[in-house]
Amino acid sequence: MTIAVKSPYSSEQISAWLRGLLTIAWADGNFDEQEKQSISAIAQDELVxxxxxxxxxxxxxxxxxxxxxxxxxxxxxxxRTAVMVAIADGIYSPSEDELLHKLCEALGEPKNLLESLRHTLENPQPVEAASGAASSLIRPVKPPIEALNPLRDWLDGLDVEDPKVARFLCKMIPNQCPFERDVKLFGRKIVHIPPLCKINPLYEQLVGLRFRALTYLADDCKEDISEYI
Known part of the structure:
Protein backbone atom coordinates (compact mmCIF):
# COMPACT_ATOMS: atom_id res chain seq x y z
CA MET A 1 0.00 0.00 0.00
CA THR A 2 1.26 3.42 -0.96
CA ILE A 3 0.36 6.46 1.12
CA ALA A 4 0.48 10.10 0.08
CA VAL A 5 3.42 11.87 1.69
CA LYS A 6 3.46 15.65 1.87
CA SER A 7 6.62 16.93 0.25
CA PRO A 8 8.24 20.13 1.57
CA TYR A 9 8.68 21.15 -2.06
CA SER A 10 6.18 22.41 -4.63
CA SER A 11 5.38 20.50 -7.82
CA GLU A 12 7.19 23.21 -9.81
CA GLN A 13 10.31 22.77 -7.68
CA ILE A 14 10.29 18.97 -8.05
CA SER A 15 9.77 19.20 -11.80
CA ALA A 16 12.72 21.60 -12.06
CA TRP A 17 14.77 19.37 -9.73
CA LEU A 18 14.26 16.27 -11.88
CA ARG A 19 14.86 18.18 -15.12
CA GLY A 20 18.08 19.48 -13.58
CA LEU A 21 19.25 15.97 -12.68
CA LEU A 22 18.42 14.71 -16.15
CA THR A 23 20.41 17.64 -17.57
CA ILE A 24 23.40 16.50 -15.50
CA ALA A 25 22.90 12.90 -16.64
CA TRP A 26 22.91 14.13 -20.24
CA ALA A 27 26.01 16.30 -19.83
CA ASP A 28 28.70 13.87 -20.96
CA GLY A 29 26.58 12.43 -23.78
CA ASN A 30 27.67 8.89 -22.94
CA PHE A 31 24.76 6.47 -22.86
CA ASP A 32 24.38 2.80 -23.65
CA GLU A 33 20.98 1.38 -24.54
CA GLN A 34 20.19 0.36 -20.95
CA GLU A 35 20.94 3.87 -19.68
CA LYS A 36 18.72 5.40 -22.37
CA GLN A 37 15.85 3.12 -21.38
CA SER A 38 16.36 3.92 -17.70
CA ILE A 39 16.39 7.69 -18.29
CA SER A 40 13.37 7.39 -20.58
CA ALA A 41 11.48 5.57 -17.83
CA ILE A 42 12.40 8.26 -15.30
CA ALA A 43 11.21 11.02 -17.61
CA GLN A 44 7.92 9.27 -18.28
CA ASP A 45 7.24 8.17 -14.69
CA GLU A 46 8.45 11.12 -12.67
CA LEU A 47 7.90 14.11 -14.95
CA VAL A 48 5.12 14.40 -17.50
CA ARG A 80 24.06 17.44 -3.65
CA THR A 81 21.96 15.16 -5.82
CA ALA A 82 23.45 16.72 -8.97
CA VAL A 83 26.95 15.79 -7.80
CA MET A 84 25.77 12.25 -7.05
CA VAL A 85 24.35 11.86 -10.55
CA ALA A 86 27.54 13.27 -12.10
CA ILE A 87 29.79 10.69 -10.42
CA ALA A 88 27.36 7.75 -10.42
CA ASP A 89 29.25 6.04 -13.27
CA GLY A 90 32.65 6.56 -11.62
CA ILE A 91 33.86 9.01 -14.27
CA TYR A 92 33.81 12.77 -13.70
CA SER A 93 33.91 14.40 -17.14
CA PRO A 94 34.93 17.96 -18.12
CA SER A 95 31.39 18.69 -19.34
CA GLU A 96 29.93 17.61 -15.97
CA ASP A 97 32.51 19.71 -14.14
CA GLU A 98 31.68 22.80 -16.19
CA LEU A 99 27.94 22.41 -15.64
CA LEU A 100 28.24 21.80 -11.89
CA HIS A 101 30.36 24.91 -11.45
CA LYS A 102 27.81 26.97 -13.37
CA LEU A 103 25.13 25.56 -11.07
CA CYS A 104 27.12 26.57 -7.99
CA GLU A 105 27.39 30.12 -9.29
CA ALA A 106 23.73 30.40 -10.27
CA LEU A 107 22.44 28.88 -7.03
CA GLY A 108 24.69 30.91 -4.75
CA GLU A 109 26.66 27.92 -3.46
CA PRO A 110 30.43 28.23 -2.87
CA LYS A 111 32.43 26.83 -5.77
CA ASN A 112 35.09 25.48 -3.42
CA LEU A 113 32.63 22.70 -2.55
CA LEU A 114 33.66 21.07 -5.81
CA GLU A 115 37.38 21.74 -5.79
CA SER A 116 38.24 18.30 -4.43
CA LEU A 117 35.98 16.74 -7.05
CA ARG A 118 37.75 18.72 -9.78
CA HIS A 119 40.99 17.20 -8.49
CA THR A 120 39.74 13.83 -9.71
CA LEU A 121 39.36 15.34 -13.18
CA GLU A 122 42.73 17.04 -13.30
CA ASN A 123 44.73 14.14 -11.89
CA PRO A 124 43.33 10.98 -13.48
CA GLN A 125 45.14 7.65 -13.21
CA PRO A 126 44.93 5.23 -16.15
CA VAL A 127 43.56 1.79 -15.49
CA GLU A 128 45.75 -1.28 -15.70
CA ALA A 129 46.59 -2.05 -19.32
CA ALA A 130 48.07 -5.15 -20.86
CA SER A 131 51.81 -5.12 -21.48
CA GLY A 132 52.63 -3.13 -24.59
CA ALA A 133 49.07 -1.82 -24.98
CA ALA A 134 48.29 1.84 -25.39
CA SER A 135 47.00 3.74 -22.38
CA SER A 136 43.26 3.47 -21.95
CA LEU A 137 41.00 6.50 -22.10
CA ILE A 138 38.93 4.99 -19.27
CA ARG A 139 40.26 6.54 -16.10
CA PRO A 140 39.24 5.70 -12.55
CA VAL A 141 39.07 8.65 -10.18
CA LYS A 142 41.54 8.18 -7.33
CA PRO A 143 42.45 11.39 -5.50
CA PRO A 144 44.03 11.42 -2.02
CA ILE A 145 41.46 10.10 0.46
CA GLU A 146 41.63 13.11 2.79
CA ALA A 147 41.05 15.56 -0.07
CA LEU A 148 37.48 14.37 -0.51
CA ASN A 149 36.49 14.21 3.18
CA PRO A 150 34.76 17.66 3.25
CA LEU A 151 32.81 16.76 0.11
CA ARG A 152 31.83 13.38 1.60
CA ASP A 153 30.53 15.07 4.76
CA TRP A 154 28.57 17.59 2.68
CA LEU A 155 26.99 14.90 0.50
CA ASP A 156 26.04 12.84 3.57
CA GLY A 157 24.02 15.83 4.80
CA LEU A 158 21.31 15.23 2.19
CA ASP A 159 17.93 14.15 3.53
CA VAL A 160 15.48 12.48 1.14
CA GLU A 161 12.12 14.21 1.56
CA ASP A 162 10.26 13.74 -1.72
CA PRO A 163 8.99 10.49 -3.34
CA LYS A 164 9.83 11.50 -6.93
CA VAL A 165 13.38 12.49 -6.04
CA ALA A 166 13.74 9.25 -4.04
CA ARG A 167 12.58 7.14 -6.99
CA PHE A 168 14.91 9.00 -9.33
CA LEU A 169 17.90 8.25 -7.08
CA CYS A 170 16.95 4.59 -6.75
CA LYS A 171 16.82 4.30 -10.54
CA MET A 172 19.98 6.26 -11.31
CA ILE A 173 22.29 4.76 -8.67
CA PRO A 174 23.26 1.12 -9.38
CA ASN A 175 21.89 -1.38 -6.86
CA GLN A 176 25.20 -3.22 -6.72
CA CYS A 177 28.83 -2.66 -7.58
CA PRO A 178 29.29 -3.57 -11.26
CA PHE A 179 31.71 -6.43 -11.76
CA GLU A 180 35.25 -5.83 -12.91
CA ARG A 181 35.95 -6.93 -16.46
CA ASP A 182 38.61 -7.24 -19.11
CA VAL A 183 38.27 -5.61 -22.50
CA LYS A 184 39.71 -7.88 -25.19
CA LEU A 185 40.55 -7.36 -28.84
CA PHE A 186 41.19 -10.40 -31.05
CA GLY A 187 41.33 -12.54 -27.93
CA ARG A 188 43.98 -10.40 -26.25
CA LYS A 189 43.38 -8.30 -23.17
CA ILE A 190 43.95 -4.63 -23.89
CA VAL A 191 42.64 -3.13 -20.66
CA HIS A 192 41.35 -4.16 -17.25
CA ILE A 193 38.45 -2.18 -15.78
CA PRO A 194 38.14 -2.47 -12.00
CA PRO A 195 34.72 -2.65 -10.31
CA LEU A 196 32.96 0.70 -9.88
CA CYS A 197 33.33 0.57 -6.09
CA LYS A 198 37.12 0.53 -6.58
CA ILE A 199 37.36 3.43 -9.02
CA ASN A 200 34.74 5.77 -7.52
CA PRO A 201 36.02 7.42 -4.30
CA LEU A 202 32.47 8.55 -3.45
CA TYR A 203 30.88 5.15 -3.91
CA GLU A 204 30.00 4.87 -0.20
CA GLN A 205 28.12 8.17 -0.41
CA LEU A 206 26.17 6.87 -3.42
CA VAL A 207 25.27 3.65 -1.63
CA GLY A 208 24.28 5.56 1.51
CA LEU A 209 22.07 7.95 -0.45
CA ARG A 210 20.37 5.09 -2.29
CA PHE A 211 19.74 3.31 1.02
CA ARG A 212 18.19 6.47 2.51
CA ALA A 213 15.98 6.85 -0.59
CA LEU A 214 14.84 3.21 -0.32
CA THR A 215 14.16 3.56 3.40
CA TYR A 216 12.14 6.72 2.82
CA LEU A 217 10.00 5.06 0.14
CA ALA A 218 9.46 1.94 2.25
CA ASP A 219 8.96 3.47 5.70
CA ASP A 220 7.46 6.89 5.01
CA CYS A 221 5.65 6.30 1.72
CA LYS A 222 4.83 2.59 2.32
CA GLU A 223 5.83 1.83 -1.26
CA ASP A 224 6.83 -1.57 -2.61
CA ILE A 225 10.57 -1.17 -3.28
CA SER A 226 11.16 -4.65 -4.69
CA GLU A 227 11.73 -3.29 -8.21
CA TYR A 228 14.77 -1.35 -6.97
CA ILE A 229 16.44 -4.26 -5.14
Whole structure:
Protein backbone atom coordinates (compact mmCIF):
# COMPACT_ATOMS: atom_id res chain seq x y z
CA MET A 1 0.00 0.00 0.00
CA THR A 2 1.26 3.42 -0.96
CA ILE A 3 0.36 6.46 1.12
CA ALA A 4 0.48 10.10 0.08
CA VAL A 5 3.42 11.87 1.69
CA LYS A 6 3.46 15.65 1.87
CA SER A 7 6.62 16.93 0.25
CA PRO A 8 8.24 20.13 1.57
CA TYR A 9 8.68 21.15 -2.06
CA SER A 10 6.18 22.41 -4.63
CA SER A 11 5.38 20.50 -7.82
CA GLU A 12 7.19 23.21 -9.81
CA GLN A 13 10.31 22.77 -7.68
CA ILE A 14 10.29 18.97 -8.05
CA SER A 15 9.77 19.20 -11.80
CA ALA A 16 12.72 21.60 -12.06
CA TRP A 17 14.77 19.37 -9.73
CA LEU A 18 14.26 16.27 -11.88
CA ARG A 19 14.86 18.18 -15.12
CA GLY A 20 18.08 19.48 -13.58
CA LEU A 21 19.25 15.97 -12.68
CA LEU A 22 18.42 14.71 -16.15
CA THR A 23 20.41 17.64 -17.57
CA ILE A 24 23.40 16.50 -15.50
CA ALA A 25 22.90 12.90 -16.64
CA TRP A 26 22.91 14.13 -20.24
CA ALA A 27 26.01 16.30 -19.83
CA ASP A 28 28.70 13.87 -20.96
CA GLY A 29 26.58 12.43 -23.78
CA ASN A 30 27.67 8.89 -22.94
CA PHE A 31 24.76 6.47 -22.86
CA ASP A 32 24.38 2.80 -23.65
CA GLU A 33 20.98 1.38 -24.54
CA GLN A 34 20.19 0.36 -20.95
CA GLU A 35 20.94 3.87 -19.68
CA LYS A 36 18.72 5.40 -22.37
CA GLN A 37 15.85 3.12 -21.38
CA SER A 38 16.36 3.92 -17.70
CA ILE A 39 16.39 7.69 -18.29
CA SER A 40 13.37 7.39 -20.58
CA ALA A 41 11.48 5.57 -17.83
CA ILE A 42 12.40 8.26 -15.30
CA ALA A 43 11.21 11.02 -17.61
CA GLN A 44 7.92 9.27 -18.28
CA ASP A 45 7.24 8.17 -14.69
CA GLU A 46 8.45 11.12 -12.67
CA LEU A 47 7.90 14.11 -14.95
CA VAL A 48 5.12 14.40 -17.50
CA UNK A 49 3.34 11.17 -18.41
CA UNK A 50 4.23 10.00 -21.91
CA UNK A 51 7.19 12.37 -22.26
CA UNK A 52 9.35 11.46 -25.25
CA UNK A 53 12.91 11.29 -23.96
CA UNK A 54 14.24 12.26 -27.40
CA UNK A 55 12.40 15.59 -27.22
CA UNK A 56 13.35 16.26 -23.60
CA UNK A 57 14.50 19.84 -23.00
CA UNK A 58 17.33 20.56 -20.61
CA UNK A 59 17.06 23.28 -17.98
CA UNK A 60 19.61 26.05 -17.50
CA UNK A 61 21.28 27.02 -14.22
CA UNK A 62 19.50 30.38 -14.40
CA UNK A 63 16.10 28.69 -14.76
CA UNK A 64 16.85 26.51 -11.74
CA UNK A 65 17.88 29.56 -9.71
CA UNK A 66 14.58 31.25 -10.61
CA UNK A 67 12.70 28.28 -9.11
CA UNK A 68 14.97 27.41 -6.15
CA UNK A 69 16.34 30.83 -5.23
CA UNK A 70 19.94 31.46 -4.23
CA UNK A 71 21.66 30.00 -1.18
CA UNK A 72 18.51 28.14 -0.09
CA UNK A 73 18.19 24.68 1.44
CA UNK A 74 16.50 23.29 -1.66
CA UNK A 75 19.27 24.72 -3.88
CA UNK A 76 21.90 23.03 -1.71
CA UNK A 77 20.04 19.70 -1.63
CA UNK A 78 19.54 19.81 -5.39
CA UNK A 79 23.25 20.42 -5.88
CA ARG A 80 24.06 17.44 -3.65
CA THR A 81 21.96 15.16 -5.82
CA ALA A 82 23.45 16.72 -8.97
CA VAL A 83 26.95 15.79 -7.80
CA MET A 84 25.77 12.25 -7.05
CA VAL A 85 24.35 11.86 -10.55
CA ALA A 86 27.54 13.27 -12.10
CA ILE A 87 29.79 10.69 -10.42
CA ALA A 88 27.36 7.75 -10.42
CA ASP A 89 29.25 6.04 -13.27
CA GLY A 90 32.65 6.56 -11.62
CA ILE A 91 33.86 9.01 -14.27
CA TYR A 92 33.81 12.77 -13.70
CA SER A 93 33.91 14.40 -17.14
CA PRO A 94 34.93 17.96 -18.12
CA SER A 95 31.39 18.69 -19.34
CA GLU A 96 29.93 17.61 -15.97
CA ASP A 97 32.51 19.71 -14.14
CA GLU A 98 31.68 22.80 -16.19
CA LEU A 99 27.94 22.41 -15.64
CA LEU A 100 28.24 21.80 -11.89
CA HIS A 101 30.36 24.91 -11.45
CA LYS A 102 27.81 26.97 -13.37
CA LEU A 103 25.13 25.56 -11.07
CA CYS A 104 27.12 26.57 -7.99
CA GLU A 105 27.39 30.12 -9.29
CA ALA A 106 23.73 30.40 -10.27
CA LEU A 107 22.44 28.88 -7.03
CA GLY A 108 24.69 30.91 -4.75
CA GLU A 109 26.66 27.92 -3.46
CA PRO A 110 30.43 28.23 -2.87
CA LYS A 111 32.43 26.83 -5.77
CA ASN A 112 35.09 25.48 -3.42
CA LEU A 113 32.63 22.70 -2.55
CA LEU A 114 33.66 21.07 -5.81
CA GLU A 115 37.38 21.74 -5.79
CA SER A 116 38.24 18.30 -4.43
CA LEU A 117 35.98 16.74 -7.05
CA ARG A 118 37.75 18.72 -9.78
CA HIS A 119 40.99 17.20 -8.49
CA THR A 120 39.74 13.83 -9.71
CA LEU A 121 39.36 15.34 -13.18
CA GLU A 122 42.73 17.04 -13.30
CA ASN A 123 44.73 14.14 -11.89
CA PRO A 124 43.33 10.98 -13.48
CA GLN A 125 45.14 7.65 -13.21
CA PRO A 126 44.93 5.23 -16.15
CA VAL A 127 43.56 1.79 -15.49
CA GLU A 128 45.75 -1.28 -15.70
CA ALA A 129 46.59 -2.05 -19.32
CA ALA A 130 48.07 -5.15 -20.86
CA SER A 131 51.81 -5.12 -21.48
CA GLY A 132 52.63 -3.13 -24.59
CA ALA A 133 49.07 -1.82 -24.98
CA ALA A 134 48.29 1.84 -25.39
CA SER A 135 47.00 3.74 -22.38
CA SER A 136 43.26 3.47 -21.95
CA LEU A 137 41.00 6.50 -22.10
CA ILE A 138 38.93 4.99 -19.27
CA ARG A 139 40.26 6.54 -16.10
CA PRO A 140 39.24 5.70 -12.55
CA VAL A 141 39.07 8.65 -10.18
CA LYS A 142 41.54 8.18 -7.33
CA PRO A 143 42.45 11.39 -5.50
CA PRO A 144 44.03 11.42 -2.02
CA ILE A 145 41.46 10.10 0.46
CA GLU A 146 41.63 13.11 2.79
CA ALA A 147 41.05 15.56 -0.07
CA LEU A 148 37.48 14.37 -0.51
CA ASN A 149 36.49 14.21 3.18
CA PRO A 150 34.76 17.66 3.25
CA LEU A 151 32.81 16.76 0.11
CA ARG A 152 31.83 13.38 1.60
CA ASP A 153 30.53 15.07 4.76
CA TRP A 154 28.57 17.59 2.68
CA LEU A 155 26.99 14.90 0.50
CA ASP A 156 26.04 12.84 3.57
CA GLY A 157 24.02 15.83 4.80
CA LEU A 158 21.31 15.23 2.19
CA ASP A 159 17.93 14.15 3.53
CA VAL A 160 15.48 12.48 1.14
CA GLU A 161 12.12 14.21 1.56
CA ASP A 162 10.26 13.74 -1.72
CA PRO A 163 8.99 10.49 -3.34
CA LYS A 164 9.83 11.50 -6.93
CA VAL A 165 13.38 12.49 -6.04
CA ALA A 166 13.74 9.25 -4.04
CA ARG A 167 12.58 7.14 -6.99
CA PHE A 168 14.91 9.00 -9.33
CA LEU A 169 17.90 8.25 -7.08
CA CYS A 170 16.95 4.59 -6.75
CA LYS A 171 16.82 4.30 -10.54
CA MET A 172 19.98 6.26 -11.31
CA ILE A 173 22.29 4.76 -8.67
CA PRO A 174 23.26 1.12 -9.38
CA ASN A 175 21.89 -1.38 -6.86
CA GLN A 176 25.20 -3.22 -6.72
CA CYS A 177 28.83 -2.66 -7.58
CA PRO A 178 29.29 -3.57 -11.26
CA PHE A 179 31.71 -6.43 -11.76
CA GLU A 180 35.25 -5.83 -12.91
CA ARG A 181 35.95 -6.93 -16.46
CA ASP A 182 38.61 -7.24 -19.11
CA VAL A 183 38.27 -5.61 -22.50
CA LYS A 184 39.71 -7.88 -25.19
CA LEU A 185 40.55 -7.36 -28.84
CA PHE A 186 41.19 -10.40 -31.05
CA GLY A 187 41.33 -12.54 -27.93
CA ARG A 188 43.98 -10.40 -26.25
CA LYS A 189 43.38 -8.30 -23.17
CA ILE A 190 43.95 -4.63 -23.89
CA VAL A 191 42.64 -3.13 -20.66
CA HIS A 192 41.35 -4.16 -17.25
CA ILE A 193 38.45 -2.18 -15.78
CA PRO A 194 38.14 -2.47 -12.00
CA PRO A 195 34.72 -2.65 -10.31
CA LEU A 196 32.96 0.70 -9.88
CA CYS A 197 33.33 0.57 -6.09
CA LYS A 198 37.12 0.53 -6.58
CA ILE A 199 37.36 3.43 -9.02
CA ASN A 200 34.74 5.77 -7.52
CA PRO A 201 36.02 7.42 -4.30
CA LEU A 202 32.47 8.55 -3.45
CA TYR A 203 30.88 5.15 -3.91
CA GLU A 204 30.00 4.87 -0.20
CA GLN A 205 28.12 8.17 -0.41
CA LEU A 206 26.17 6.87 -3.42
CA VAL A 207 25.27 3.65 -1.63
CA GLY A 208 24.28 5.56 1.51
CA LEU A 209 22.07 7.95 -0.45
CA ARG A 210 20.37 5.09 -2.29
CA PHE A 211 19.74 3.31 1.02
CA ARG A 212 18.19 6.47 2.51
CA ALA A 213 15.98 6.85 -0.59
CA LEU A 214 14.84 3.21 -0.32
CA THR A 215 14.16 3.56 3.40
CA TYR A 216 12.14 6.72 2.82
CA LEU A 217 10.00 5.06 0.14
CA ALA A 218 9.46 1.94 2.25
CA ASP A 219 8.96 3.47 5.70
CA ASP A 220 7.46 6.89 5.01
CA CYS A 221 5.65 6.30 1.72
CA LYS A 222 4.83 2.59 2.32
CA GLU A 223 5.83 1.83 -1.26
CA ASP A 224 6.83 -1.57 -2.61
CA ILE A 225 10.57 -1.17 -3.28
CA SER A 226 11.16 -4.65 -4.69
CA GLU A 227 11.73 -3.29 -8.21
CA TYR A 228 14.77 -1.35 -6.97
CA ILE A 229 16.44 -4.26 -5.14
Missing amino acids: GGMNVESYETITPEELAAVFGKNTSIAENFL
